[in-house]
Amino acid sequence: MSRPETANSVAVIVNGESHTLSADTRLADLLTRLGHAPETVAVAVNGEFVPRASRRDRILRGGDQVSCFTPIVGG
Numbered sequence: 001m002s003r004p005e006t007a008n009s010v011a012v013i014v015n016g017e018s019h020t021l022s023a024d025t026r027l028a029d030l031l032t033r034l035g036h037a038p039e040t041v042a043v044a045v046n047g048e049f050v051p052r053a054s055r056r057d058r059i060l061r062g063g064d065q066v067s068c069f070t071p072i073v074g075g
Contacts, residue, residue: 008022009023010022010025010061010062010063010064011063012061012062012066013064013065014030014066015068021060024059025059026055026058026060027043027045027050027055027056027059028055028056028058031043031068036068038055041068041069042069042070043055043066043067043068045060045064046064
């Protein structure tokens with residue numbers, strides 16, 4: 001997925017890996033591309049948790065750091 005950044009693209013870091021995306025990519029679309037089911041993954045952008053309901057509205061910007069992880073439940 002990595003390509004050089006252009007006027008129509010942005011580079012973001014996802015779990016430590018660089019990805020070049022179209023400039024209008026929404027967080028929900030990125031998660032779908034990466035094969036993550038929305039209900040099974042928690043996501044933070046630049047260290048800030050993004051609720052599932054807000055992922056469709058969150059457009060990724062160049063330099064964003066995205067962390068995806070599966071929450072552990074139980075106890």
